[in-house]
Amino acid sequence: MAVRHHAKHVFPELETSISPLTLCALTAERAAEYHALIDRNRDHLTQHGDYQELAASDYKTAHAELLNDPSPSLRCGVLLHGTLIGRVDLVAVDPPKYGLGYWLDHEATGQGYATAACRALIEYGAAVLGATDVFAGVTHGNSKSSTVLTRLGFQVAEVFETYTRYHRALGA
Numbered sequence: 211m212a213v214r215h216h217a218k219h220v221f222p223e224l225e226t227s228i229s230p231l232t233l234c235a236l237t238a239e240r241a242a243e244y245h246a247l248i249d250r251n252r253d254h255l256t257q258h259g260d261y262q263e264l265a266a267s268d269y270k271t272a273h274a275e276l277l278n279d280p281s282p283s284l285r286c287g288v289l290l291h292g293t294l295i296g297r298v299d300l301v302a303v304d305p306p307k308y309g310l311g312y313w314l315d316h317e318a319t320g321q322g323y324a325t326a327a328c329r330a331l332i333e334y335g336a337a338v339l340g341a342t343d344v345f346a347g348v349t350h351g352n353s354k355s356s357t358v359l360t361r362l363g364f365q366v367a368e369v370f371e372t373y374t375r376y377h378r379a380l381g382a
Contacts, residue, residue: 221284224334226326233330236287236297241273243294244287247315248272254316258349259372261313284335288314288327298327300335306342308335312358324358332362336380343380347373 221235236244248255248267255261267275276285282305288296296314303309310332314324335341346364348355350372359376367377 221286223289224286224330226330228322228326230291231323231326232289233286233298233327234289236276236285236294238273238276240287240294241269241276244276244297245269245272247294247296251313251316255313258352260349260352282339283308284331284339286327286331288312288318288323290318290323295323296327298324298331300331300339300341300344302339303345306340308339308341308344310344310346312355319354324355325361328358328362332378332380341380344378346376348376349373 224233226232245268248264252265255265280299282302284300286298286300287294288298295318296312298312299310301309301311310328312324312328332341332344335344344364345367346355346359348359356374356376359378362378364376364378366374368375
């Protein structure tokens with residue numbers, strides 16, 4: 211099966227199972243909103259020791275990141291009623307194998323938004339990119355992220371000193 215790469219500029223706004231929650235391509239046009247989201251979540255992003263570099267970024271760094279085309283990976287903003295509340299990425303590690311990364315505004319956690327956003331992106335990755343496997347790493351102590359992955363059907367693949375790697379094989 212040929213892997214179909216998805217151009218960033220044609221990524222559709224994806225609906226999720228939660229009607230006001232959608233995904234969109236996270237591009238430089240949203241740099242100010244993205245930086246504001248990072249700024250108000252610096253403590254939240256680093257509470258388990260991860261996202262240190264992201265939390266330390268200034269506007270210029272955040273904007274520069276969003277200028278880079280992530281293709282063939284997908285970099286998505288998580289929108290609630292059109293407002294950016296987080297980010298979810300499907301990273302082309304070794305297509306058709308992908309990595310999953312996600313984070314939400316601390317005020318948006320515990321609502322099922324991460325699960326719905328990740329599910330929509332994984333389904334899109336399987337259908338459009340031909341993804342067969344998805345992996346994700348969770349820093350030890352981040353039980354909320356582990357719970358999201360479990361809800362999505364991931365299983366522990368390997369435990370390392372500082373994090374656990376999860377895996378989900380996508381059905382044919």
